[in-house]
Amino acid sequence: MLLSDCLPLENVVVNLSASSKRELIGKLTDVAARKTGADAAAILKAITTREELGSTGVGNGVAMPHAAVAGLDASFCMFVRLPKPVEFEAVDDVPVDLVVLVLTPAISQGQNLNVLSCAARRLRDCNVLSAVRTARSAEEVFLVLTNEQVS
Template identity: 30%
Template sequence: MKITDLLKKDFIIEELVSTGKQEVLEELSRSFQKGNVKFNLDAMIKVLLEREKLGSTGIGDHIAIPHGKLNGLDDLIVAFGRSSRGIDFDAMDGKPVNLFFLLMAPEHSTGQHLKALAKISRMLKDHHFRKSLMETKSKDELYQIIADKDDQT
């Protein structure tokens, strides 16, 4: 599975303007509207907030991987967002989150959904990858860093 098959450049936000958990989920979800993805924005945000109630998807090391399954979605989709200042996301380690990968899946795609989550998690274990994502400037560079890591993982 290739993350870059699910992530379009239009789904990358170089600097999130959001300051809170719900705002981040909304901002990342709205990025999908730039890519001809047909979905209900309110329903997506509701699914993500419900998932967060089960336990934060802020996994530590300044990373969050919010995810959910949405009825009516045709394919898996991934968005990426970065916050240089960090956002309180109730992460497991209590630290603010800088790097967000949002994964949305069709309601009945358990296997693919889990494979994509696992792949993103493996990619983010690499400190140099995370550092590169924080230091690069443009959307094109961010996409290329993710693509290069995707090829190696």
């Protein structure tokens, strides 16, 4: 699976501002609910329940919140770049400025693992991280994330 299989350009957001993890999750929830038509409260509950198990801040300024959401019809993936990093309780204690949100229907929980592993492969590459952080537009970010040749 390639990231381009699950991340459309319209789900790449640059310059989403948040001052805290809580605010960031709220904003991610609002965007996801608007784009999927799923219930915002169900999305928020699923994400916060998953975060209570342990932070999805994976290090190097990257967070990968993910959850299975009751009532969601199809998988949803979104990439967000923040202009200012926020504390996210990441494993390395580095504030987060890059976020991959993955939501899947409750009946297909294993599907989020494929998307997460695909995103993790791209974002563990220092060259990709640097290019995503310096890209000037959502289109440039999308090209970096989905072009498997860039590394």
